[in-house]
Amino acid sequence: xxxxxxxxxxxxxxxxxxxxxxxxxxxxxxxxxxxxxxxxxxxxxxxxxxxxxxxxxxxxxxxxxxxxxxxxxxxxxxxxxxxxxxxxxxxxxxxxxxxxxxxxxxxxxxxxx
Numbered sequence: 001x002x003x004x005x006x007x008x009x010x011x012x013x014x015x016x017x018x019x020x021x022x023x024x025x026x027x028x029x030x031x032x033x034x035x036x037x038x039x040x041x042x043x044x045x046x047x048x049x050x051x052x053x054x055x056x057x058x059x060x061x062x063x064x065x066x067x068x069x070x071x072x073x074x075x076x077x078x079x080x081x082x083x084x085x086x087x088x089x090x091x092x093x094x095x096x097x098x099x100x101x102x103x104x105x106x107x108x109x110x111x112x113x
Contacts, residue, residue, distance in 0.1 A: 012042050029065040 016039050023031050036054065039047045054061050084100050 013044055016042055016047060027065050
């Protein structure tokens with residue numbers, strides 16, 4: 001049995017998150033306020049909290065819709081570094097971490113001044 005059939009709240013959450021994804025992909029800024037009202041009306045506490053966060057940082061939300069730049073590449077590299085650190089936790093020192101993070105760099109290039 002599908003999870004959505006067991007709980008209507010899960011179906012509503014899935015539906016509203018897919019709508020948000022489409023808004024962001026299409027950069028449909030004008031549909032955002034309607035989506036926020038709809039998300040808040042679901043009664044799901046996590047959605048209310050998310051919408052509250054969007055309203056609190058409205059300038060960043062506007063920038064996401066209107067500016068062509070993205071910090072996705074930076075976030076991806078940070079995620080990669082954190083994943084490597086988690087995999088190595090308690091097993092190795094800084095030298096091995098350095099070799100995994102910068103595998104093609106020579107030691108002379110990264111010596112402290």
